[in-house]
Amino acid sequence: MAEHVVLFTGPMGAGKTAAIASLSDIDPVRTEAANTDRVTADKATTTVALDYGEITIGPDEKVRLYGIPGQTRFEFMWKVLMRRAVGMILLVNNDNPDPIGQMLYFIDYFHELYERGGAVVAISRSDVGLGPTREEYYSALAAARPGLSIPIFSVDARSPEQMKIALFSLILNIESRAAVPSRYEEPRQ
């Protein structure tokens, strides 16, 4: 059975935990703690170590879904989780004070995952806060990091259907890159 490991990244409150819960076939492993930083994200809990879920997407293909804790204080976990993954779903909440800055920050930090397999951006919570449009994200990305090919989706992280579209497009990208090896060398663990 082919297995892929995908990492969900993005700032606090973007919907990483929600997205993994939407997608996972198994009861996800969560490490939620009571959230005392209600200013950054007004929600009851926040992830302090990782999220883990699994989804089978075909007769012989399993995807392992890992999520990071979004707060930069947990950056040591980001490094641990990055090692396992071959691709990234970067969630950005559109009600974030600096959504485009956050998008670029996580693309840069997890650039290795883009190189290794691919990345997609999923903009969440557009119904909550009026942030940039998808076109504005695309032009900001093209201007700041020319040459990167990263699809941008608009999603509700709570919707399995919408999250599946983003995940499947990432998996297809990972597979097509694997089938046609580029000049890029797979990093050894």
Next chain:
Amino acid sequence: MTTALHHNKDVVARGGVLLTELDSICTSFLYAVLVTDDGFEVASVSGSDHERLASMVSSLQALAEGVAEELKIGTSEYVVLATEDGHVIQLRIPRQQLVLSAVFNKSETLGKVLSASKSTAEQIAVMVETSK
């Protein structure tokens, strides 16, 4: 909404005092930090870069409690990390969203420092319950 415990001056001050008492009871004591469940430092004694340690304590606690729950073997009482040169003891403050992590060298037994840490955790619980 009540003030987060790491912003509660009374809890911060009295937490610091109780950690200092743990230091004076155990000659092997190196340092200790009291953190919120989501990894903010409430109080600490000695050591440096507590911010980073506070986050790590919170991750480790969540993983340990997650494993205990997964295995259905009751709730986690404490976590011990035994290394060549010392012990890290980590435990939840009873009835609170707080975690104590204390580091000791090996000049005292694990039993001694574990029992001292448990007693400090209980005192912190009472302190928080009676705080302003």
